[in-house]
Amino acid sequence: ETGVTQTPRHLVMGMTNKKSLKCEQHLGHNAMYWYKQSAKKPLELMFVYNFKEQTENNSVPSRFSPECPNSSHLFLHLHTLQPEDSALYLCASSQDWTSATYEQYFGPGTRLTVT
Amino acid sequence: SQKIEQNSEALNIQEGKTATLTCNYTNYSPAYLQWYRQDPGRGPVFLLLIRENEKEKRKERLKVTFDTTLKQSLFHITASQPADSATYLCALPTGTASKLTFGTGTRLQVTL
Numbered sequence A: 001e002t003g004v005t006q007t008p009r010h011l012v013m014g015m016t017n018k019k020s021l022k023c024e025q026h027l028g029h030n031a032m033y034w035y036k037q038s039a040k041k042p043l044e045l046m047f048v049y050n051f052k053e054q055t056e057n058n059s060v061p062s063r064f065s066p067e068c069p070n071s072s073h074l075f076l077h078l079h080t081l082q083p084e085d086s087a088l089y090l091c092a093s094s095q096d097w098t099s100a101t102y103e104q105y106f107g108p109g110t111r112l113t114v115t
Numbered sequence B: 001s002q003k004i005e006q007n008s009e010a011l012n013i014q015e016g017k018t019a020t021l022t023c024n025y026t027n028y029s030p031a032y033l034q035w036y037r038q039d040p041g042r043g044p045v046f047l048l049l050i051r052e053n054e055k056e057k058r059k060e061r062l063k064v065t066f067d068t069t070l071k072q073s074l075f076h077i078t079a080s081q082p083a084d085s086a087t088y089l090c091a092l093p094t095g096t097a098s099k100l101t102f103g104t105g106t107r108l109q110v111t112l
Helices: none
Strands: A004-007 A010-013 A018-025 A031-037 A044-050 A053-057 A064-070 A073-079 A087-094 A110-114 B004-006 B011-014 B019-025 B032-038 B045-051 B056-059 B062-067 B072-077 B086-093 B100-102 B106-111
Touching: A004 A087, A010 A018, A018 A031, A018 A087, A031 A073, A044 A064, A044 A073, A053 A064, B004 B086, B011 B019, B019 B086, B019 B106, B032 B062, B032 B072, B045 B056, B045 B062, B072 B086
Parallel strands: A010 A110, B011 B106
Antiparallel strands: A004 A018, A018 A073, A031 A044, A031 A087, A044 A053, A064 A073, A087 A110, B004 B019, B019 B072, B032 B045, B032 B086, B056 B062, B062 B072, B086 B100, B086 B106
């Protein structure tokens, strides 16, 4: 596997379910990100982890819970979501958090539908 | 906060022509700006970064300009091909460290 991988690629869940999204990067990067992309809206940064430590929480509702056990893996735990949370969830990584001159490498995304 | 404006209407051009996409921002001029390409159902792919002291940056058929006076970046694809059809996003650093704010993107459609 190369680059940034995400599983599952598609997920349909009810509002009372609990599910998790997984992201893995094989680039040796130290920073990892979760973004939400809704139709007709720009990418919204949700969380940033640098060296496993959360450095940014962009006022995300608590029904989204991130976890970063090591620099290569990032999870997004989902519970009691709302239909408006349906979107493409993208994971990205970059060399580190200290400068945005480092480009971000994105995974293919998880298409989430909340019913 | 920084507001980024990209033409939300799709840009349709004929193969072989030059496509020009615009990214305007409203507040402070960033030290650099990034351009990404996104295909349907996929994550964005980094294309180019241009710094404020670089008026122009080139990579193969791609050219980016950065005018801090106009608060604008232009993204050009010369000799466009149908394979260039995608959505192109510009992104600027805002706030802390490597936090990027993305525009909504402009969809480019290159026809034969």
